[in-house]
Amino acid sequence: MIINSRFFNRSELMGFIVLAAVLFVILPLTLDVFRLNLVAKYLTYAFVALGLVLCWGYGGILSLGQGVFFGLGGYCMAMFLKLEASSVENTKIQSTPGIPDFMDWNQITSLPLFWQPFHSLTFTILAIILVPGLFALIIGTAMFKRRVGGTYFAIITQAVAAILTILIVGQQGYTGGINGMTDLRTLKGWDIRPDHAKIILYFVEVVLLFACIGIAQFIRLTKLGRILVAMREQEDRVRFSGYSVANFKIFAFCMAAVFAAIGGAMFALNVGFMSPSFVGIVPSIEMVIYTAVGGRMSIFGAIWGAILVNFAKTSLSESFPQLWLFGLGALFIAVVLAFPNGLSGLWADYVQPRIDRLFASRKSKSGWNDNSVADGAPAE
Amino acid sequence: MFGDYSIGDLGSIFVMQGFAGLILFSVYVLMALGLAIIFGQMGVINMAHGEFMILGAYVTWMTSNFSQSYLPSLFGGYFFLAMILAFIASGALGMLVEWVLIRHLYKRPLDTLLATWGLSLMLQQAYRSVFGAREVGVELPQWMLGSLHVTDSIEVPINGVFVMCLTVLITVGVAYVLYMSRWGRQVRAVVQNRIMAGAVGINTEKVDRYTFGLGCGIAGIAGSAFTMIGSTGPTSGQLYIVDTFLVVVFGGAASLLGTIASAFSISQTQSTLEFFMSGSMAKVLTLLAVVGILMLRPQGLFALKVRK
Numbered sequence: 019m020i021i022n023s024r025f026f027n028r029s030e031l032m033g034f035i036v037l038a039a040v041l042f043v044i045l046p047l048t049l050d051v052f053r054l055n056l057v058a059k060y061l062t063y064a065f066v067a068l069g070l071v072l073c074w075g076y077g078g079i080l081s082l083g084q085g086v087f088f089g090l091g092g093y094c095m096a097m098f099l100k101l102e103a104s105s106v107e108n109t110k111i112q113s114t115p116g117i118p119d120f121m122d123w124n125q126i127t128s129l130p131l132f133w134q135p136f137h138s139l140t141f142t143i144l145a146i147i148l149v150p151g152l153f154a155l156i157i158g159t160a161m162f163k164r165r166v167g168g169t170y171f172a173i174i175t176q177a178v179a180a181i182l183t184i185l186i187v188g189q190q191g192y193t194g195g196i197n198g199m200t201d202l203r204t205l206k207g208w209d210i211r212p213d214h215a216k217i218i219l220y221f222v223e224v225v226l227l228f229a230c231i232g233i234a235q236f237i238r239l240t241k242l243g244r245i246l247v248a249m250r251e252q253e254d255r256v257r258f259s260g261y262s263v264a265n266f267k268i269f270a271f272c273m274a275a276v277f278a279a280i281g282g283a284m285f286a287l288n289v290g291f292m293s294p295s296f297v298g299i300v301p302s303i304e305m306v307i308y309t310a311v312g313g314r315m316s317i318f319g320a321i322w323g324a325i326l327v328n329f330a331k332t333s334l335s336e337s338f339p340q341l342w343l344f345g346l347g348a349l350f351i352a353v354v355l356a357f358p359n360g361l362s363g364l365w366a367d368y369v370q371p372r373i374d375r376l377f378a379s380r381k382s383k384s385g386w387n388d389n390s391v392a393d394g395a396p397a398e
Numbered sequence: 399m400f401g402d403y404s405i406g407d408l409g410s411i412f413v414m415q416g417f418a419g420l421i422l423f424s425v426y427v428l429m430a431l432g433l434a435i436i437f438g439q440m441g442v443i444n445m446a447h448g449e450f451m452i453l454g455a456y457v458t459w460m461t462s463n464f465s466q467s468y469l470p471s472l473f474g475g476y477f478f479l480a481m482i483l484a485f486i487a488s489g490a491l492g493m494l495v496e497w498v499l500i501r502h503l504y505k506r507p508l509d510t511l512l513a514t515w516g517l518s519l520m521l522q523q524a525y526r527s528v529f530g531a532r533e534v535g536v537e538l539p540q541w542m543l544g545s546l547h548v549t550d551s552i553e554v555p556i557n558g559v560f561v562m563c564l565t566v567l568i569t570v571g572v573a574y575v576l577y578m579s580r581w582g583r584q585v586r587a588v589v590q591n592r593i594m595a596g597a598v599g600i601n602t603e604k605v606d607r608y609t610f611g612l613g614c615g616i617a618g619i620a621g622s623a624f625t626m627i628g629s630t631g632p633t634s635g636q637l638y639i640v641d642t643f644l645v646v647v648f649g650g651a652a653s654l655l656g657t658i659a660s661a662f663s664i665s666q667t668q669s670t671l672e673f674f675m676s677g678s679m680a681k682v683l684t685l686l687a688v689v690g691i692l693m694l695r696p697q698g699l700f701a702l703k704v705r706k
Contacts, residue, residue, distance in 0.1 A: 080508045160693040169443055169507050170696060173643050174689055180640045181685045188678030299640060303445075303515055310512060343523035350516030354509045355502060 025235065029370055033318035034231075041224045051213040058220045058288040060328035061227055062088075065281030067309040067320035068227075068234055069274030074306070075314035076243060077270035078250030079167065083157075083175030084278045084305045086182050087150040089297030091279025093186075093193070094149060096292035097133060098142040099202035099210075100194075118199070124191030133192075139206060146283045147276055154275035158268035165264070167253075176299055183298035198293025202286065210287060223284045227321070230277055234317050237273065246270055278305075307346070310353050312360050319362025326361070410552050411673070419669030421558040424565035425627065426661035428620035429638060430645040431572055434657040436613035437646055439589045440606065442500055443511040446518035447642065448635025450492060450614045453521070454484035454621030455630040456529055462536040462625075474539040477622075481564075484618040492614025496607050504606075518636070525632040533631035542626065557626045564623055568616065573654060575612075585609050648688050649699050656700030663699075664688060 026034055045057055066084050073079050104118045112122040117129050135141045157178065161171055186193045194200070202210065209215055237243050245266055249256045257263045286292045295301065312323015327349075335342040357363050429451060436444045444450075461480035465473050495517065503510045542560060545553040576582040587595040588605045596602045624630070645664060649656030664684060671680035692698070 080511075082511075161696075164693070164696050166693075166696040169441075169511070170647060170692075172443070172508065172511060173640075173647055174692060177640055177644055177685055177689050181682055181689070184678050184685075185682050188676060188682065300636070306512065307515075340523065340527060343519045343526075347516040347518075347520035347523070350519070351499065351513050354513040354516070355499070358509070 025239070029366075030235075030318070032373075033316075037318055037321065038228070041227075042221075046217070046220070051216055054220055055216050055288060056332060057325070058216070058223055059285065060325045061223055061321075062281040062285040062288065063305060063308055063328060064227060064321040064324040065230060065284070066274075066278040066305045067312060067324040068230055068317060069277030070306060070309040071314060071317055071320045072234055072237060072246070072277075073270045073274035074309065075316075075320075076238065076246040076250065077267060078246075079267055079271055080172045080306070081175045081271065081274065082172045082299070082302050082306065083179040084274065085297045085299070085302035086175075086179050087154065087275040087278035088282035088285070088301070088305070089182065089186075089292070089294070090150040090153065091146045091282030092286045092292040092296065093199070093282075094136070094142055094145045094279075095283035095286035096199040096202060097136040098139060099205060099286065100199045101133065101136055102205070103201060103203040118194070119201070120194045120197070120199075121191055126191045130192055146279050150275045150279035151272050154272045155268060158271040159264075162264040162267040162271075167267075176302065179297065179299050179302045183294045186294040186297060194293075196294060198291055198295070199286075200291045200293075202290050205287070211290065216288070219284075219288050223288065226280060226284065230280065231317055231321075234273075234277075238317070242266070242269070307350055310360055311349065313362030313365075315359055316362030316366075319360055319365070322361060413552050415669055415673050416666070417554055417558070418672075419666040420562060421555075421627065422669055423662050423665035424558075424562045425620070425624060426641070426645050426665050427565050427569060427658055428561075428623055429617065429642045430649075430657050430661055431569065431654075432613040432616035432620065433642050433646050434649070434654060435572070435576075435616070436610060437643070438653070438657070439585060440504075440609055440613075441507050441589075442504070442610070443507060443514065443643075444613075445511055445514040445639060446495070446521060446635075447614075447617055448637070448639040449518045449521035449525075450488045450617040450635075451621035451624065451638070452525060452630060452632070452635040453488050453491060454618030455625045455634070456525065456534075456621075457484040457487045457618065458622040458625045459529075459534050459536050459630065466537065474541060477539065477542075477626075481619050481622045484622040485615040486618075488618025488621070489611040489615030492617075493607050493611035495614075496610040500610060501603065501606065522632050522636070529632070531632060533629040533634070535629035536625045538626060561623050561626060564619075568619060569658065572616065576654065581605075581608070644685065644688050647698055648692060650697060653698070653700040656698055660699055 041061075046054060049057065066088055069087075070081070070084060073081060100118045104116065106116040109115045109117070109119065109122070112119065114122055114127045117126065121129075136145070157175070161167075161174065166174070187196045189195075204210060210219065245256060245261060249261075249263055249266060253263055282292075282296070285296065308324040308327050309320045310323070311327050312321065313319030327346075331342065331346070334345060353360055359366070429447075432450070433444065433447050436442050436447065458477070458480040461476055461483055465476035465479075469476075499513055499517065500510060503513060538557060542557045545555045546559065547553055574582075576585065584595070584600050584605050587598075587600060588602050588609075592602055595605075621630070621635075628634075641664075645661045646657055648664065649658070649660030667687065668680055668684040671683055674680075675683075
């Protein structure tokens with residue numbers, strides 16, 4: 019075992035191994051395909067939570083518009099899948115064959131121009147990354163260059179989420195309206211609906227998630243990550259030291275947007291539809307909730323937050339629909355008031371010291387003096 | 399697009415549309431006033447503001463049902479009683495919330511946003527459990543129904559006029575309380591410099607609690623007025639919260655005059671655009687314009703110069 023790896027300190031390495039074991043081995047072996055698909059759905063939010071750790075936990079920028087990027091990524095993917103599902107043979111009965119069904123219902127007779135490039139998978143994959151990234155770049159540049167931050171930024175991103183939802187719902191002919199894009203079938207001829215496809219998609223998603231974890235961890239460890247933390251704590255001092263605070267903020271915001279968009283694209287693939295109910299204000303705030311509950315400072319904490327809160331949501335709203343909102347609201351207030359660092363903070367304060375002591379006592383028995391515990395990154 | 403109308407018709411349409419904008423303006427002002435106090439003056443992002451409003455609406459609905467069944471002779475005037483009750487109910491709940499929750503979070507404004515969002519979820523579920531998931535509407539007394547004939551082609555609904563008068567009254571009242579009374583001076587002192595205000599003998603905790611209560615109480619009155627125009631459901635509050643925040647931010651957070659000006663411009667833009675295009679596109683364009691202007695001028699229309 020690589021204990022002195024520089025990339026992860028020991029507690030992070032343990033978090034990594036536990037998460038990898040649970041996602042790669044334990045869940046696929048124990049859950050049926052339906053439940054595994056639910057986990058895949060929860061994990062799409064883990065991408066968003068990961069982005070929020072960088073942007074909110076480290077950079078101190080609270081974005082209430084992550085649903086926008088989740089939605090943009092999801093819609094890009096869904097547009098590609100929808101086009102493939104609406105081939106001329108599949109849509110013979112429509113008055114205009116070859117266009118998506120909702121366009122036909124809305125008396126649109128030819129494919130709109132901005133839909134045309136989504137025939138290409140390469141373009142779609144680029145669009146999933148670039149469209150939300152550029153959008154975040156524009157918002158971020160406009161806001162951070164003028165030193166708008168904190169609450170104002172939160173409210174404006176929230177307004178953007180509201181605008182996009184109203185737009186998607188209003189432009190039914192181009193977007194599928196409130197129902198969204200349903201009935202997605204194949205990816206390059208490969209059916210995404212049967213069980214074995216769902217299992218493969220799950221593993222693709224987990225691999226992508228770990229790639230994103232790697233990127234986030236890399237950013238955290240480089241000087242960039244340190245500057246983000248410094249900026250959160252004392253913005254003016256960083257500015258006076260000669261760093262361009264705005265550019266670092268824009269970078270963090272764009273990274274969060276891209277992560278959210280990847281999550282959205284995986285959502286469209288795994289769940290098989292995309293609708294404006296994952297774009298608006300409520301889902302955007304829920305995404306912040308997952309991060310807060312898991313721990314806004316911890317990459318692994320936020321991912322566990324996304325999985326556990328969603329799991330609780332599904333199981334509680336199945337059995338006690340009345341209690342669920344009370345529970346969620348109370349959980350949220352409790353997180354803010356009592357443990358601002360979320361589950362990972364509780365773990366670091368109460369569980370981690372015991373494990374460390376256990377390890378330390380074993381090592382002293384074997385006579386091996388280990389200094390790596392002391393010089394690991396301090397728990398934030 | 400104008401070919402089918404004569405000049406006189408067009409004039410009437412614009413007057414009517416302008417009047418619809420004025421009603422929207424009144425509702426925005428009522429909603430935004432409470433938030434301007436809570437967010438603008440205290441810096442608390444109260445995401446549960448819409449739910450305080452809905453509480454006022456439900457109180458009005460209950461008063462209406464009560465007076466209909468037990469005091470039919472007083473039904474014509476129940477509305478005034480309902481508004482007072484709505485103010486008291488929302489204000490009391492607001493003070494309780496401030497005491498339990500908000501006072502721990504004054505130094506962490508972003509966390510108030512998260513905590514009050516949790517509160518709004520709980521309140522929504524409470525409304526749903528108590529009043530049911532269906533939207534309810536109050537029965538208006540006879541004198542509020544119908545409309546005033548100004549000319550042959552221009553008609554204004556009486557309930558709209560009533561809401562407008564109410565808005566003017568409450569705005570004047572709030573302005574008086576904040577800018578003329580001793581208590582208002584204390585509030586502004588606490589906002590500008592909490593430590594100094596405490597040092598000169600102002601009980602800042604008490605001022606905070608009453609300020610928050612006042613803001614929530616006004617939200618209750620707004621909800622009460624709202625029942626005359628639309629129906630109320632457990633999640634109605636959430637629909638308006640973003641608009642309300644935008645109104646306050648657009649006006650310049652700490653300025654009462656700015657709030658009124660921004661409510662006026664947003665509502666007039668929206669109702670004028672609604673004449674030319676679908677309601678949703680009008681809303682999108684209005685919000686986009688607001689967000690665009692805020693990006694160019696982040697401090698809002700009327701910025702108050704305060705040393706930070």
